[in-house]
Amino acid sequence: MLALRNVTKVFGADAQRYIALDGINLEVSEGELVCLLGPSGCGKSTLLNILAGFDAASDGSVHFQGAPVRGAGKDRVMFFQDAGAALLPWLSAEENVRFALRVRKVPKPEWPAIIDKYLAMVDLAEHRRKFPAQLSGGMRQRLQIARALAVEPKVLLMDEPFAALDALTRRRMHGFLLDIWRRTGTTIVFVTHDIAEAVTLADRICLMSVGPGSRITEVIDVGLARPRDLADPGAAQLFKRVEALLTSEK
Ligand SMILES: Nc1ncnc2c1ncn2[C@@H]1O[C@H](COP(=O)(O)OP(=O)(O)OP(=O)(O)O)[C@@H](O)[C@H]1O
Ligand SMILES: [Mg+2]
CATH class of the missing domain: 3.40.50.300 (P-loop containing nucleotide triphosphate hydrolases)
Incomplete structure (x- = not known):
């Protein structure tokens, strides 16, 4: 690989x-x-x-x-040490994931299902409308994981x-x-x-x-x-x- x-x-x-x-x-x-x-x-x-x-x-x-x-x-997706710096503060949890999908040019009709799947995977489905500042440190890291994985990188x-x-x-x-x-x-x-x-x-x-x-x-x-x-x-x-x-x- x-x-x-x-x-x-x-x-x-x-x-x-x-x-x-x-x-x-x-x-x-x-x-x-x-x-x-x-x-x-x-x-x-x-x-x-x-x-x-x-x-x-x-x-x-x-x-x-x-x-x-x-x-x-x-x-190949990089996951940075500082989730605060990597997440966009003016976007909610789900919008942060959506942003990654847009940047990576994932077809739009697929977005809702992908967002649901990865937010659920990291246990953030109920917090999807919160902004990074309203999440705990561990939640922010999980959101960063969801965002990184949502584009389904190989590495x-x-x-x-x-x-x-x-x-x-x-x-x-x-x-x-x-x-x-x-x-x-x-x-x-x-x-x-x-x-x-x-x-x-x-x-x-x-x-x-x-x-x-x-x-x-x-x-x-x-x-x-x-x-x-x-x-x-x-x-x-x-x-x-x-x-x-x-x-x-x-
Ligand atoms: N852009 C740069 N210009 C000059 N030296 C650099 C640059 N980037 C890194 N270095 C040097 O290369 C070495 C390795 O740095 P690096 O950041 O890769 O270490 P690290 O193992 O990740 O350390 P840490 O665990 O503290 O994050 C250091 O001596 C650093 O000063
Ligand atoms: Mg280092």
Whole structure:
């Protein structure tokens, strides 16, 4: 589905030159949920922006379904960390979803059914006329999920989407996301610096090293049944292993 070969990203020039990514190789299969895990500043957002086509690699190749990525595409949707900034404050919940459908040129007769379906999926059907400012933080994140999924992208790129939420809401959002992922079969690349979140969600965890010249240092096949509980021995063991790997990196 997605393939990165030897991707390098250099920012700036001369004295300002900074090698953010150095030789990233990654393949993501259709329907997979991959987590990119690494410390702040290691280049996770940079990598996601390259996958989205918002930014170009300095070197190496990026392919989506066998074709080189040359810019943003409607099959790859980015989910930003700050839902407040991503949602349109002057539009209600349902109008925010409708807006995405219009932008993506989904035929108008299909809009009402799609809007109903995705608002129901994230449990916001009863709040459809509220504006973003009238929703809680978790509701805004769910609305952003509904809006992202309504255009039925093949790939969802999520940049620390739940970092700002309290632990309980975050856990609920994980449940929502896994449920929707199972039902839609969307391929997900999920960026986080939270080991517990990666262990809870991922099919595979890709560990990134600290920059400059950040790389993927380890790829772990998780292989644990879902839903996962971090108190279960398998998950706890994996958490410890990932923690040790990240600590030894520094
Ligand atoms: N436009 C830019 N110009 C110069 N340097 C940049 C630019 N964007 C990112 N960088 C640098 O690249 C490195 C990686 O940044 P990036 O935002 O990808 O990190 P991150 O892993 O997403 O961190 P966080 O977890 O804090 O969000 C940082 O050192 C950052 O300063
Ligand atoms: Mg980031």
